Amino acid sequence: MAGRFSIVMAWVLIALPIRAQNLDADKARCYSTDAGAKVAGCTAMIDAKVTGADLAMAYNNRGVAYMAQGLADPALDDLTHAVTVAPGYANAWYNRGRVYEGLYLRNRAIADFNKAVELRPNYAEAFYERGSTLLGDLRYDEAIADFTKVIALQPDNTDAWAKRGLSYYDKGLRDKSLREEATADFRAALKLDPKNKAALTGLVLVDALPPGGAREVAAGLQGTRWNGASGCPIDDIQFIEDSRARVELKRVIGSGTPGEIGYTGWELAGDQIRFSFGNWDAELIGTVVSAERIDIAFDWRTVDPILRSPVPHSAKCKLDKAM
Secondary structure, three states, X not given: OHHHHHHHHHHHHHHHHHHHHHHHHHHHHHOOOOHHHHHHHHHHHHHOOOOHHHHHHHHHHHHHHHHHOOOHHHHXXXXXXXXXHOOOOHHHHHHHHHHHHHOOOHHHXXXXXXXXXXXXXXXXXXXXXXXXXXHHOOOHHHHHHHHHHHHHXXXXXXXXXXXXXXXXXXXXXXXXXXXXXXXXXXXXXXXXXXXXXXXXXXXXXXXXXXXXXXXXXXXXXXXXXEXXXXXXXXXXXXXXXXXXEEEEEOOOOOOOOOOEEEEEEEEEEOOEEEEEOOOOXXXXXXXXXXXXXXXEEEEEEEEOOOOOOEEEEEEEEEEEEOO
């Protein structure tokens, strides 16, 4: 009997370190930046019946991985398990709030963000997401307060500056003082990040357009089509997603110039839209004047067919939004 007991104990002593090593490997995968590896590692931890903080972490991290994979339902299930196992787990409340926010369940999202900042009073990310949700719910004063808190905690958070500016703008479309507050925030964001799209969009709203005039021009340029006026060398411009545009000319405007330019890049810079044409020697800049009009300045070069030397051309005209 003593011999059998000794053998059993020997196997136990061998198995325990192996199990511990496997658990360590699973935990490392559960923290992986790869969603698939994260799901596998966290699932192994849950199947191994870990408890307490480890179990809450495994559910939280797997929920985050499911979020990254666009799987809202299993993400919600896991994050609900996480906050049930560990009600003081601020990060799990925050992550579940993000899932609700993505599903446009704003009241539930706000409730979870409330819990996250209650547990962690300086949780900048939770204040930012709550502010974004409040802005989407048109609760401007509360959104401004949250973005102000984020800016106090993270002065270099460009998105918080831009979102607070948009909150000021949306709160008082015809209030000059609020427009000035909005402009100041947009410019603060651009000092930190000159290519911040939200801030560039905001400057279009407050600087180039009249109060209440075409938030959709800046926020909704993508997917719109604009026609060149009579005498304009541009036939039309279609703004396509991912900062691409399709530009067509009304006619061949010089030797070596295509009748259709094709696809170009574009980006907002203040109230201007700048187009890039790759290897073609041309510059096209559009200025947003209103919700229905963009003025353009078009400069390009062609090659003289006899002298083989560059010939400059230029045109200024307007584009009208296609109905």
